[in-house]
Amino acid sequence: GDSVTQMEGPVTLSEEAFLTINCTYTATGYPSLFWYVQYPGEGLQLLLKATKADDKGSNKGFEATYRKETTSFHLEKGSVQVSDSAVYFCALSDPNAGKSTFGDGTTLTVKP
Amino acid sequence: NAGVTQTPKFQVLKTGQSMTLQCAQDMNHNSMYWYRQDPGMGLRLIYYSASEGTTDKGEVPNGYNVSRLNKREFSLRLESAAPSQTSVYFCASRAWGRDYEQYFGPGTRLTVT
Numbered sequence: 446g447d448s449v450t451q452m453e454g455p456v457t458l459s460e461e462a463f464l465t466i467n468c469t470y471t472a473t474g475y476p477s478l479f480w481y482v483q484y485p486g487e488g489l490q491l492l493l494k495a496t497k498a499d500d501k502g503s504n505k506g507f508e509a510t511y512r513k514e515t516t517s518f519h520l521e522k523g524s525v526q527v528s529d530s531a532v533y534f535c536a537l538s539d540p541n542a543g544k545s546t547f548g549d550g551t552t553l554t555v556k557p
Numbered sequence: 558n559a560g561v562t563q564t565p566k567f568q569v570l571k572t573g574q575s576m577t578l579q580c581a582q583d584m585n586h587n588s589m590y591w592y593r594q595d596p597g598m599g600l601r602l603i604y605y606s607a608s609e610g611t612t613d614k615g616e617v618p619n620g621y622n623v624s625r626l627n628k629r630e631f632s633l634r635l636e637s638a639a640p641s642q643t644s645v646y647f648c649a650s651r652a653w654g655r656d657y658e659q660y661f662g663p664g665t666r667l668t669v670t
Contacts, residue, residue: 477655487664488649491658538655540655544613550599
């Protein structure tokens with residue numbers, strides 16, 4: 446079946462540091478890929494997505510590129526802020542069924 | 558436009574009690590989902606409904622039942638609650654198609670004593 450593997454956390458960075466959270470996937474079909482963010486006490490919300498190979502999703506300074514050859518969708522941000530502290534989930538959408546597969550989440554803490 | 562709403566926000570049950578978690582969406586989405594989130598376990602799919610009139614088991618369906626009441630509403634029932642069902646429960650919805658993201662509700666924090 447489909448699976449998503451995320452870099453284990455927690456990740457702690459200083460403000461303005463560079464962020465990378467690795468995500469790789471296994472899928473039988475040709476999925477769409479997503480990054481979701483969860484702030485404390487809230488549900489998940491979409492951060493960015495990419496629907497085909499070589500697409501780059503971007504939002505709020507975060508970026509991720511759909512790499513079919515390496516089955517990866519790594520999340521990056523050039524300069525993190527304290528307000529970016531949250532849990533980040535990588536996910537894929539199964540093209541043949543009405544459901545998604547999520548990674549285990551990576552907790553990011555940014556210190557001033 | 559409220560998005561996805563869930564009730565209640567918090568609930569405490571005793572072992573063996575039953576309850577229904579309610580979920581509604583106002584985005585005319587075809588697909589709806591129930592997840593549970595436990596510390597260090599990420600999100601686990603309990604049940605989903607790809608379209609009105611259909612429901613399917615996810616990876617952890619035991620101890621739960623669901624009803625897709627209509628296109629807007631998807632409820633999750635615990636018939637006989639157990640301490641292992643202590644968790645945060647999230648409902649989500651999505652338009653049909655691989656390119657669309659899921660929209661999540663704010664969650665229900667359930668404690669079973």
